[in-house]
Amino acid sequence: MNVDYFSLPLSSPLATADGDITDRTGYLVTVDDPAPGIGEATPLPGWTESLESCEAALRDADPNDLDALPPAARHGVALALLDAEARHEGVPLYQHLGTGRTVETVPVNATVGDADDETTARRVERAAEAGFPAVKLKVGARSLDADLSRIAAARDAAPDVELRADANGAWSVPEAERAFDGLAAHGVSYVEQPLDSADLEGHAALRGRGVDVALDEALCEHGLDAVLTAGAADVLVLKPMVLGGPDIAVETAVLARGAGIDPVVTTTIDGAFARAAAVHVAAAVPDVRPCGLATGDRIRTDFIDDPAPVRNGFADVPQKEGNTAATSPADYA
Ligand SMILES: [Mg+2]
Structure with a gap:
């Protein structure tokens, strides 16, 4: 090694x-x-x-x-x-990790971050036109009213796209409750980490308000068993780098599904080998919902050409044997 x-x-x-x-x-x-x-x-x-x-x-x-x-x-x-x-x-790696079926593509979400109403609307519209089935907005950096106004602008810009939000733990319980009522009116599917990651009980209590609760930081902090025991999530964000490997990520996805929780796979803004592996993980999860795998453009100079390029809102799943076509360091030197 x-x-x-x-x-x-x-x-x-x-x-x-x-x-x-x-x-x-x-x-x-x-x-x-x-x-x-x-x-x-x-x-x-x-x-x-x-x-x-x-x-x-x-x-x-x-x-x-x-x-x-x-x-x-x-x-x-x-x-x-x-x-x-x-x-x-x-x-291909996804068949080694999962079943033998062929999976050509996995759906991915666009990330539009935090911006004013007009810029948010323009970015969401562009993502929907590019074919992305889902768009993720960052919330919690502005006032709740400002975020609700942004979400309304995003919904107007793209009536049919799945909208998601990530608060990265920014809201208090009363803020999250008010936010969920507003977000439900705009059909937001889920909010990642609405409350502080320490608060599993608070997340459990937020469920059932018309917007699903997704845990990301809290899964990293507490682990799957504690999240399941607390009944704290509708959706789990699985980062293979954080969980300890593609094998553990697939295992976690299977356990989550068994508990009625939907897994979503995302990268940690990694190089091409880890990104390709995350795409294989998503491909190993049957009927996976849009994942956070469109992150290749965040790396300016990569090991190899993007092995899982995104087209029309879907990432190509590499079909060559193994993870990518590269077999030795010489292939990317
Ligand atoms: Mg997140």
């Missing part, structure tokens, strides 16, 4: 728990048994272990004891091994 440091420049800065970052840094893990395999460990401050902890874990990693590794390091090693196994079997 080889471990190599990388740094990929972002096309625009990314806000993290450690402030804005301009590069995504991490480690590529390569294996050559039973076939060539490439994994990507791209830690993200606030969500996974630090870059330093990731490196230390990878240096001492035992491929036979994956669960001893912190999440990004485990993702890197697990993906390298899964890529090798799938290539050895002669099947």
